[in-house]
Amino acid sequence: MTKILDELRDDHRNLARLLDLLGRELKTFKEGGRPDYDLVENILEYCLHYPDLCHHPKEDLIFEKLQARDPPTANIIGNLKLEHKELSTLTWRFSSAVRNVLDDEMLPRDWFLDVANDYLSFSRNHMQMEEVLFFPAARKTLTPEDWAELDDTWEMVEDPLFGEEIQKKYEGLYQEITALEE
Ligand SMILES: [Fe+2]
Ligand SMILES: [Fe+2]
Secondary structure (H helix, E strand, C coil), rough: CCCHHHHHHHHHHHHHHHHHHEEEEEEEHHHHCCCCCHHHHHHHHHHHHHHHHHHHHHHHHHHHHHHCCHHHHHHCCHHHHHHHHHHHHHHHHHHHHHHHHHCCCCHHHHHHHHHHHHHHHHHHHHHHHHHHHHHHHHHHCCCHHHHHHHHHHHHCCCCCCCCCCCCCHHHHHHHHHHHHHC
């Protein structure tokens, strides 16, 4: 009945792994070292595309149904679509900041750290809010027909990094993630 929610939670677990790796590289930067920029850029490449392509649209559709069935609860959750937009903006901002640092090492370190931390904390808070408020509310309120309709509407997009078939451009990143987590 809630296969779609299970998939969304899998996405969160995977994204959390990536955010932890980014956090680790930022710590290196903060301590004056040189982060693995290739790793950071590869992770951001994924974060710039997959969530907007597959994760956020699913959540937006579920949220629309929740809004229709239980407006007060939807109001407590807030403006999910707007948070997704903000998340995209912060991801682009962080990704551009990484490019800038690579092009010009003289950029203020504090500024870079702020941009990076804005992205990390917003992403983590957003996912936590969804796990604690949004998903349980949707599970409670949406009907079996709603879930069936959502399953039908949603055309399956394979996760290019954590899905069954890893896309060629992400093979290196996948191996690196697994090795770093050992
Ligand atoms: Fe979301
Ligand atoms: Fe989410």
